[in-house]
Amino acid sequence: xxxxxxxxxxxxxxRIGLQMKPIELGGRLGRWSSGRGPLPVLLATRLRRLxxxxxxxxGEPLPPDRALASALAVGRSTVVAAxxxxxxxxxxxxxxxxxxxxxxxxxxAGRPTTGAPLFLHLLEPRDGVIQLTCAAPxxxxxxxxxxxxxxxxxxxxxxGDIGYHPLGHPVLRTAIAGKKLMEEVEGEMQxxxxxxxxxGGTHVDVVAVARRKAERxxxxxxxxxxxxxxxxxxxxxxxxxxxxxDFPCEVDGRIVLLCWRMGExxxxxxxxxxxxxxxxxxxxxxxxxxKRTN
Numbered sequence: 001x002x003x004x005x006x007x008x009x010x011x012x013x014x015r016i017g018l019q020m021k022p023i024e025l026g027g028r029l030g031r032w033s034s035g036r037g038p039l040p041v042l043l044a045t046r047l048r049r050l051x052x053x054x055x056x057x058x059g060e061p062l063p064p065d066r067a068l069a070s071a072l073a074v075g076r077s078t079v080v081a082a083x084x085x086x087x088x089x090x091x092x093x094x095x096x097x098x099x100x101x102x103x104x105x106x107x108x109a110g111r112p113t114t115g116a117p118l119f120l121h122l123l124e125p126r127d128g129v130i131q132l133t134c135a136a137p138x139x140x141x142x143x144x145x146x147x148x149x150x151x152x153x154x155x156x157x158x159x160g161d162i163g164y165h166p167l168g169h170p171v172l173r174t175a176i177a178g179k180k181l182m183e184e185v186e187g188e189m190q191x192x193x194x195x196x197x198x199x200g201g202t203h204v205d206v207v208a209v210a211r212r213k214a215e216r217x218x219x220x221x222x223x224x225x226x227x228x229x230x231x232x233x234x235x236x237x238x239x240x241x242x243x244x245x246d247f248p249c250e251v252d253g254r255i256v257l258l259c260w261r262m263g264e265x266x267x268x269x270x271x272x273x274x275x276x277x278x279x280x281x282x283x284x285x286x287x288x289x290x291k292r293t294n
Contacts, residue, residue, distance in 0.1 A: 028055070029072070039074060040081035047082065051091050051102055058104025062092065171226045172243055172262065178223030179240050185216035244277060251287050258283070 032046035033039060050056045062068070065083065069076040083100055086092040094100045140148070192209070196202050223240075230237055236246040236257070243262025248255050249270070259280050260267045269280040270287055 033074075039078045040085065043072075043074075043078060043082035044085040047086060048089065048091055051086075056102050057106070058102050059106030060102045062100040062102070064099065171229050172237075172245070175223045175226035175230065175237070176240055176243060176262075178219040178226065181219040182216050182223065185212050185219075188212060238277065249287065256287065258287075 028050065029043070029046050033042055035042050035045075047056070047062075056062070062083075063071070065076050065079045069079045072079070083092060083094060087094055090103055092100055093103050189209075189212075192204065196204075227237055227240075230245075234248060236248070238244045238246055238259075245260050245262075246257040247260070247267065249258050250256075256270050256272055258267050258270045259277060261277075268283055270283050271277070271280040
């Protein structure tokens, strides 16, 4: 979002600051809001830790208040208060016209790190979750090897790869991202209309509004294209918000639906065509032997 507005970091460290979009900085912050206490204090504490550990080096620009608040799904006042706490501590510097940046003199680039949520979750797993992202047996079970051998040609014919997408299939992610952007712009337009109605008129940046409407139109087309591609391989999208998909499967002469939700490690449940997601049941041996239809 910031790059689209022409914002560029002057730092050469290439790690967090404004080289990363606010949503990526949000990922780097991890589970910052899971502790006890006011949100501004929790956010300031997490940012202070990143600064003290060198992940946010001296001179590194930080996202503007509104952009970071939007990325973290909190009010702008939360970010303003957190920044103010860090300013009082001497951790950051805020200057009108220059933005917010980490206090101190910029230094040479350090060792690059990652902001990818997939890998950050390895460092800060959720409570009660055993991370198996990097786990692997010494040798695959014979059943797995046989299943893999039989399915790889099918996967290659469907999507041109072997189907390994730890962050979710790119086509589904494109459709979800497009829908979220459409909803975001729609919310902005509704808020604008509400302000105009309440004030009896207001100043509007017509260029910015036209740009956002154009972004919405492009996002809508990307989502439609992605859904069409998903539909072309016989998959039914039931809920784009949570990435809920149904896979038709013929069992004993009738069609049932294998169901999967984005984030689940595999397809483990099914339901009939008359039932919804709430009626799903664990896959039994009879269904497991069936082949997915086209």
